[in-house]
Amino acid sequence: MITVLVRVTHGPEALAATLSALVPAVAAGLVGDAVILSRRQDGTLAKVADAVGASLMVAEEMSWAEGARTARRDWLLCLDDGDIPQEDWIRILDRFVALTPPERGLARFRRDTGMAGLLRRAFARSSVRAGDLVHRRILLHEVKARAPVRLSARIERDPVFG
Template sequence: MITVLVRVTCGPEALAATLSALVPAVAAGLVGDAVILTEGPDETLDKVADAAGATLVVAERGSWAEGAKAARRDWLLCLDDGDIPQEGWIRVLDRFVALSRPEQGRARMRRHGVGLSNLLRRAFARSSVRAGDLVHRRVLLDGAKARPPVRLPASIERDPLFG
């Protein structure tokens, strides 16, 4: 099982789109819990998190490390609100988690339809971990050096409403 970390930048509607896309993975036994990362307290996000059974964490700039502290599982799927994993992703991630050792540290899903704002955000990101990565919590919490990410045959698209 994995924990999904969802960084909120677009708002509750984008968060709801991403959380609803995760329901099949919960039913399949891949996703065990979710942590929602927000830059400040928000009553609406709190209600969405509560309805989804997720943990809401206030973290500076949506810090993945703060989310890792609240996660219940060792493998963490990092997503931005509005991200929608595409068909086949559950099987791919389940297999990776089952066969990989923590030393591998990180895997990356392909991202389709990356807009200019996302390219800029990724170019200037403080962390090498980005949305679409499956990362072992040791990499985020202990600063363990991860190997270059394994490219997974799974992809993520942005919901067109949230670009």
């Protein structure tokens, strides 16, 4: 099982779109819990978190490491609100988690981001970003991250939230 970390920057509607896309993974036994990261206290976000049984963490930085400290599982799927994993992602992540040791624990979803995304990927370090599946030990700096493994799973942004 994994924990999903969701950073909220577009509001409760974008959060709801992402959380609803995760329901099949909960039913399949892949997603065990969720941590919602927000910069400010928000009553609507608190209601959404409560409704789905997620933890709401309010922190100015909204860093993945802060979410990792609250997570209940060792493997963490990092998403921004409005991210929607595409077909067959559950099987791909389940297999990766089952077969990958923590020291190799950084995997990246494929994402269509246009020319800017191609340039960013060409010069990017292996820092954790939205769309990554990462082992908690990497986020807590107990193990150094290697270059990310490219997953065949895809993630897209809900067009309403850019």
